[in-house]
Amino acid sequence: MPAKTRYELKLGMATREAFGRTLAEVGKKNKDVVVLDADLSKSTYTNFFQKDFPERFFECGIAESNMVAIAAGLAYAGKIPFCSSFSAFVINKGFEQLRVTVAYPNTNVKVVGTHSGISIGEDGPSQMSVEEIGLACSLPGFLVFSPCDEVSMAAIVRMATDHVGPVFIRAGRMKAAIIYQADQKFEIGKGIGLTDGKDVTIIATGLLVAEALKAAETLEGEGISARVIDIHTVKPLDREIIAKAARETGAIVVAEEHLVDGGLGVRVAQIVAETTPCLMEFVGLTGYAESGSPEELIDKYGLLARDVLTAVRKVLARKK
Amino acid sequence: MPQKKSLDELKALSKQIRREIIEMITAAKSGHPGGSLSAVEVVVALYFGVMKHDPANPKWADRDRFILSKGHAAPVLYSVLAECGYTPKESLNTLRKLGSIYQGHPDVRFIPTLDASTGSLGEGVSLAIGMALAAKLNGSPSRTYCMLGDGEVQEGQIWESAMYASFHKVDNIVVIVDHNGIQLDGWVKDIMGIEPLAEKWRAFGWHAISLDGNNMSEVLSAFEEAEAIKAKPTVLISTTLKGKGVSFMENNPKFHGQAPTADEAKLALQELQ
Ligand SMILES: Cc1ncc(C[n+]2csc(CCOP(=O)(O)OP(=O)(O)O)c2C)c(N)n1
Numbered sequence: 124m125p126a127k128t129r130y131e132l133k134l135g136m137a138t139r140e141a142f143g144r145t146l147a148e149v150g151k152k153n154k155d156v157v158v159l160d161a162d163l164s165k166s167t168y169t170n171f172f173q174k175d176f177p178e179r180f181f182e183c184g185i186a187e188s189n190m191v192a193i194a195a196g197l198a199y200a201g202k203i204p205f206c207s208s209f210s211a212f213v214i215n216k217g218f219e220q221l222r223v224t225v226a227y228p229n230t231n232v233k234v235v236g237t238h239s240g241i242s243i244g245e246d247g248p249s250q251m252s253v254e255e256i257g258l259a260c261s262l263p264g265f266l267v268f269s270p271c272d273e274v275s276m277a278a279i280v281r282m283a284t285d286h287v288g289p290v291f292i293r294a295g296r297m298k299a300a301i302i303y304q305a306d307q308k309f310e311i312g313k314g315i316g317l318t319d320g321k322d323v324t325i326i327a328t329g330l331l332v333a334e335a336l337k338a339a340e341t342l343e344g345e346g347i348s349a350r351v352i353d354i355h356t357v358k359p360l361d362r363e364i365i366a367k368a369a370r371e372t373g374a375i376v377v378a379e380e381h382l383v384d385g386g387l388g389v390r391v392a393q394i395v396a397e398t399t400p401c402l403m404e405f406v407g408l409t410g411y412a413e414s415g416s417p418e419e420l421i422d423k424y425g426l427l428a429r430d431v432l433t434a435v436r437k438v439l440a441r442k443k
Numbered sequence: 444m445p446q447k448k449s450l451d452e453l454k455a456l457s458k459q460i461r462r463e464i465i466e467m468i469t470a471a472k473s474g475h476p477g478g479s480l481s482a483v484e485v486v487v488a489l490y491f492g493v494m495k496h497d498p499a500n501p502k503w504a505d506r507d508r509f510i511l512s513k514g515h516a517a518p519v520l521y522s523v524l525a526e527c528g529y530t531p532k533e534s535l536n537t538l539r540k541l542g543s544i545y546q547g548h549p550d551v552r553f554i555p556t557l558d559a560s561t562g563s564l565g566e567g568v569s570l571a572i573g574m575a576l577a578a579k580l581n582g583s584p585s586r587t588y589c590m591l592g593d594g595e596v597q598e599g600q601i602w603e604s605a606m607y608a609s610f611h612k613v614d615n616i617v618v619i620v621d622h623n624g625i626q627l628d629g630w631v632k633d634i635m636g637i638e639p640l641a642e643k644w645r646a647f648g649w650h651a652i653s654l655d656g657n658n659m660s661e662v663l664s665a666f667e668e669a670e671a672i673k674a675k676p677t678v679l680i681s682t683t684l685k686g687k688g689v690s691f692m693e694n695n696p697k698f699h700g701q702a703p704t705a706d707e708a709k710l711a712l713q714e715l716q
Pocket of ligand 1: 161216565596
């Protein structure tokens with residue numbers, strides 16, 4: 124684990140933008156990479172790839188399920204398709220196709236859902252993807268990634284390209300705090316310990332990683348040492364790092380911008396139950412949100428460092 | 444029921460609704476002006492000339508229903524609902540703000556008198572069929588109207604519902620395609636062309652009427668014709684201008700999903716005087 128305890132958390136680009144930029148780079152090196160979008164290329168940032176490689180870009184119109192199955196066809200024929208839309212549309216409208224044309228035959232399709240979670244703001248719940256981790260993880264054979272910043276997103280897009288098999292990546296709309304140095308190494312299925320700690324572990328993904336780090340800093344001031352782990356790969360989940368955290372800290376809080384039902388938390392709980400049962404609390408959503416600014420929504424729906432702290436205090440109180 | 448308005452009154456009201464759309468979206472600093480402005484005449488005609496409904500009795504079982512399947516055009520619907528008296532006018536400018544009943548997309552949790560929550564494209568005709576089938580079961584004269592975007596008809600579900608409605612003779616629905624030629628990433632003809640649109644619906648067994656959807660008298664007569672059609676569903680291919688009424692928004696893909704700046708809004712409101 125790194126010795127680092129302080130994170131500057133400077134705002135970087137949105138993970139969707141890091142996705143779009145990396146995709147264009149990847150496309151330069153690998154001519155098999157093709158990209159599909161469903162009338163949202165300016166929002167998903169696949170337009171960078173489109174500009175550089177128009178002949179390898181397929182605009183599918185507002186027809187997400189068709190897009191997913193076309194991607195599967197391209198994959199059957201040896202291409203490496205990335206198909207992208209708002210996560211809410213590609214994962215939900217495309218689910219049957221993800222199941223039967225991607226997961227089941229294990230085709231080499233990469234799905235990137237942008238505008239994940241409630242931090243998309245004003246558009247409201249119809250465009251907010253809050254079930255995607257549950258849905259994507261339920262598909263056998265899929266790798267499911269949930270990067271927290273531009274650095275991890277760039278690495279994950281590259282790893283996804285090299286990996287042979289289905290991949291789902293979630294990306295956010297808002298600018299995200301930079302957690303990692305440019306030279307950070309990432310490995311599929313390996314969580315990253317961001318702070319050392321012995322009293323409690325905070326396991327977080329996506330936007331909640333930065334909130335977890337802020338919470339840990341506050342706790343440190345109170346003499347409580349919190350271990351923060353970033354789970355950038357939700358599936359396969361890092362059993363080792365979770366079991367170790369359960370064993371060494373005896374209390375775990377999981378924090379995510381997703382419904383608690385079917386989210387990262389229940390998947391962590393499964394591993395905890397199978398390895399070293401310990402006390403747990405969960406920070407996440409319990410229902411659909413509403414329109415509002417991203418900041419207001421994150422506040423109202425309890426996805427701030429404050430809410431992580433509340434959960435930590437609760438789990439520590441139970442520990443006594 | 445709101446009193447039916449004369450043609451001139453409907454035209455004047457359309458202008459007022461356009462101003463309110465600009466004001467709401469400007470205050471929200473986000474939203475979809477283009478597809479709200481293109482749809483004004485149709486939505487105004489429906490609520491003030493065509494549909495049977497009663498703001499004093501919003502849950503009247505036999506009322507006609509309206510589903511804005513292209514839910515991102517919510518501002519046009521909100522402005523018209525407020526004009527009818529279903530919802531408060533003074534809070535229109537809270538659009539998209541936390542706690543507002545005027546959510547980014549129509550949301551029955553916040554406005555129970557809305558006929559459906561929408562926002563994910565492609566689903567409205569199916570919902571309309573369900574409501575129309577229920578009306579038939581109940582022996583109700585209720586008719587259901589549903590507005591689609593022209594980009595929206597790229598969704599496969601639209602054609603599943605189109606096939607169902609004609610096969611099952613669901614003649615108490617009317618679909619309006621707001622045919623403004625532009626979707627999100629650009630022009631429909633460049634992204635995935637949908638022509639010949641009226642012929643497609645006819646091939647699916649629908650009675651199709653082509654009209655200038657920004658011309659109020661054409662809109663009214665199209666709805667009149669639709670009402671007389673029995674044993675098949677009717678679709679209005681309503682050709683409109685995206686951004687209609689504001690010169691710099693008209694036919695401008697940029698204003699699909701972008702709010703005007705304060706200066707642009709000022710100009711727009713001047714043009715809409
Ligand atoms: C299923 C689905 N996919 C994508 C979107 C994102 N989206 C919102 S509006 C829009 C373009 C709609 O174009 P059109 O139907 O022509 O509507 P209009 O031009 O009348 O605004 C898109 C792609 C969505 N709301 N739902």
